[in-house]
């Protein structure tokens with residue numbers, strides 16, 4: 001069957017190179033030739049053949065969205081005498097372009113939740129993979145009992161638009177002001193406007209462009225920490241003329 005035929009997986013950028021990739025390619029080829037010719041099938045027969053080609057298990061509902069960022073959210077206020085805290089958050093996302101907005105989902109019982117509720121401010125710090133253990137630790141301990149900045153030897157520096165510190169050890173820091181909180185069940189969805197972004201100079205190239213590969217960011221997938229991996233394309237590359 002020609003590449004791109006009905007029911008066949010399109011070629012991907014991983015279809016070259018290492019022995020592992022060659023193995024995967026072979027495996028797909030075997031599948032391609034083993035089943036019926038999908039081009040002659042219709043209706044239920046086609047669906048059945050496709051189901052056999054793409055066997056699936058149906059699981060209970062869960063939040064299996066892969067991968068996700070995992071961030072260190074810092075909060076606190078000198079003015080309100082609220083000691084700085086850091087909470088590890090994997091339920092974080094981008095929600096709007098203009099105004100720039102992000103979301104974090106927090107359980108109301110978190111110590112950090114109380115602080116953010118009082119101040120209406122926080123910083124989303126994007127950690128490098130080298131801080132994976134710190135990220136995990138900050139998600140195991142509560143600011144009620146420990147000072148996470150000092151225990152983890154993290155550097156607190158002032159933010160420019162909010163009263164809580166940034167985690168300077170992280171290459172990207174989004175200063176945020178809460179605009180809305182939506183209780184959802186276990187977690188409250190906190191929507192916030194990004195009021196300033198700090199970026200470490202060491203992750204910028206000579207032209208001042210952010211190099212994601214220099215930032216070496218961490219991702220979180222199915223309870224595991226992962227490095228992001230290498231760049232395989234840029235926005236719009238699928239439709240760009242060569």
Ligand SMILES: Cc1cc2nc3c(=O)[nH]c(=O)nc-3n(C[C@H](O)[C@H](O)[C@H](O)COP(=O)(O)O)c2cc1C
Nearest residue numbers: 087088089090091106107110111112139141142143
């Ligand atoms: C990888 C990871 C991701 C987490 N994501 C979230 C999250 O999205 N929302 C949340 O409420 N708690 C999350 N937690 C749990 C909190 O980080 C944890 O309960 C932390 O100790 C709370 O700190 P605090 O009491 O100082 O606020 C996560 C923990 C880990 C390890």
